[in-house]
Amino acid sequence: MPSTTPAVEAVDLRKRYGDEVALDGLSLSIPAGTVYGFLGPNGAGKTTTMRLLTGLSTPDSGSVRVCGVSATDRRSLAPRIGYLPETPPLYDEFSAREQLDYVADLRDIPTDDARDRIETYLEEFDLAADADRRLGTYSKGMRQKTAFIQSVLHDPDVLFLDEPTSGLDPRAARRIRESVVDFADAGATVFLSTHILSVVEAVADEVAVLFDGRLVAEGTADEVRARAETGASASLEDAFLAVTGDAERPESDATQGA
Numbered sequence: 337m338p339s340t341t342p343a344v345e346a347v348d349l350r351k352r353y354g355d356e357v358a359l360d361g362l363s364l365s366i367p368a369g370t371v372y373g374f375l376g377p378n379g380a381g382k383t384t385t386m387r388l389l390t391g392l393s394t395p396d397s398g399s400v401r402v403c404g405v406s407a408t409d410r411r412s413l414a415p416r417i418g419y420l421p422e423t424p425p426l427y428d429e430f431s432a433r434e435q436l437d438y439v440a441d442l443r444d445i446p447t448d449d450a451r452d453r454i455e456t457y458l459e460e461f462d463l464a465a466d467a468d469r470r471l472g473t474y475s476k477g478m479r480q481k482t483a484f485i486q487s488v489l490h491d492p493d494v495l496f497l498d499e500p501t502s503g504l505d506p507r508a509a510r511r512i513r514e515s516v517v518d519f520a521d522a523g524a525t526v527f528l529s530t531h532i533l534s535v536v537e538a539v540a541d542e543v544a545v546l547f548d549g550r551l552v553a554e555g556t557a558d559e560v561r562a563r564a565e566t567g568a569s570a571s572l573e574d575a576f577l578a579v580t581g582d583a584e585r586p587e588s589d590a591t592q593g594a
């Protein structure tokens with residue numbers, strides 16, 4: 337991929353659900369290798385955006401290209417992207433190892449590579465000892481870690497993460513943050529939607545704030561803080577509240593170091 341091709345390019349995306357305008361002319365251009373922190377209050381349109389960018393849903397108007405591939409071309413898009421949705425698709429009857437084997441098979445990862453990657457990730461995320469237990473018996477955090485692994489197993493160029501540290505203990509949350517940085521260092525792009533502002537401050541190269549289906553701020557965390565007229569010394573939380581009209585406070589976990 338030429339370095340000038342944006343990893344994600346969305347032009348004037350609009351999406352309604354009945355009378356509800358979820359996205360109202362959203363345009364984004366994200367360079368490859370960027371960790372892009374995507375913020376916004378509840379109902380701002382973050383999940384809708386991720387579903388459009390991953391081709392799971394179609395816009396009423398506007399266009400999406402990921403690594404130069406149109407999001408309407410799901411077959412070409414699928415190998416290039418990984419998506420960890422808010423409610424990850426896991427089979428309760430499978431063990432974590434079976435789930436990951438299944439996904440590796442769907443993704444056509446060669447068997448030996450798949451085995452190596454699965455075992456490495458299970459170790460990294462402290463799941464190896466429980467990897468043969470049914471997912472139905474897993475805690476929320478264990479499920480979240482399994483789902484994260486399944487979203488990255490095929491080494492995607494662009495990784496879309498919806499609240500990836502939700503329900504994780506500090507060690508696991510740190511592991512995910514480190515993985516995000518590792519992916520970006522290796523040239524991948526990470527689109528990270530979260531309410532946990534400290535995660536964004538720790539890992540994001542660029543920050544965007546969505547409010548009522550529109551971007552109300554975009555830039556580095558410092559730029560967003562400066563533009564929010566809260567001053568560069570203010571916290572990202574202050575800037576978030578300023579650019580979203582103080583309409584809604586972030587979740588209570590927004591200031592925690594998860």
Ligand SMILES: Nc1ncnc2c1ncn2[C@@H]1O[C@H](COP(=O)(O)OP(=O)(O)OP(=O)(O)O)[C@@H](O)[C@H]1O
Binds near residue numbers: 353356376379383384
């Ligand atoms: N399937 C749907 N049917 C009807 N309305 C929907 C649907 N999905 C989203 N919406 C509406 O679109 C708007 C944006 O929702 P979306 O889930 O994208 O927000 P979000 O920023 O991800 O919110 P949260 O932070 O609470 O997860 C909301 O007003 C929501 O009620």
